[in-house]
Amino acid sequence: MKIAVVSITKHGIALAGRVVAALPGAQLFAPEKFRAEAKAAAPGAANSYAGKVGEQVPALFAAFDGIVAIVSLGAVVRLIAPHLKGKEVDPAVVVVDEAGRFAIPVLSGHLGGANRLAGHLAAVLGAQAVLTTASDARETIGVDLLGRELGWTFEATHDELVRVSAAMVNDEPVALVQEAGSPDWWPNHANGRNGPLPANVTRFAKLEEVDVGRYAAVLWISERAMPASYAAQLAGRCVIYRP
Structure with missing residues (x-):
């Protein structure tokens, strides 16, 4: 999977560096004002953008199979809602809190692989994957x-x-x-x-x-x-x- 890791705060970027390190080929996206912090957290994989994070969503949806957002769950829901097309084509989206305690699949958990991605991040970060898809939560057959x-x-x-x-x-x-x-x-x-x-x-x-x-x-x-x-x-x- 091609993964974009998005963080909008200074402390979140530090955690994002650990996430990028755990996902070969992942790219970090952070606001321009945190360019230096992003480069330090993810050398060779840092990208900075001007403007609002919501403006980046269409390009991220088009270019990546999955997005890990170190952003509040509510904010992510609002950011991605206008761009949803269907579970067969939408990228996997996982939210991780800034403390690195929870990895929450938000979109395309089942078909898109967000549940699996959340499970991997939970293992790497020592976090809890919050799975709500019935077949995965109960470990039955999908x-x-x-x-x-x-x-x-x-x-x-x-x-x-x-x-x-x-x-x-x-x-x-x-x-x-x-x-x-x-x-x-x-x-x-x-x-x-x-x-x-x-x-x-x-x-x-x-x-x-x-x-x-x-x-x-x-x-x-x-x-x-x-x-x-x-x-x-x-x-x-x-x-x-x-x-």
Whole structure:
């Protein structure tokens, strides 16, 4: 990820230097009046700007995959609100307080990687990552992220993703059928998972082993086409993954 680290105060810039050091290739952005402090905090990665920080947001959104803002949460919400387009395209935004106690994903926490970025910063700074995305907070399966780190793609409509995700986070019974692909997707999933699979998930080796009427949703990892006999039964409540 290309990361911009933004700070608008003298003390915040000192912390920003630690953040830049923890993120290879990150760039620090600070007001012109703190040019010297920024250069000292992030040698070779410091940028200063004239005018208001809000004027920098469009360029930062366009040029970076993620933004770490050492700015108050409320201010960041107001600054980025006019520029939001959608979770598929908006950059990850994480707010860190000046004391370095909390790393808070504000935007694109799930798909954009802000949750993972916050977790990394929390480890580096000795801070607490404040995750509010249900699948990450509860360390369950993020349906639209399963296998992404392994290059898998998925087939599902928006409505199917919503319905299956709801079944997952609401502890409804979910069948996970893996017929192909690496079995190591769980520790690599989203922000990484260390514990067992969620209790509401039952694993199967073949789709034909599943009594589909017993499950609210099905996650099917396979290289074959959906059998016609199952297509109608699983309509609206299945996500297909292609390794």
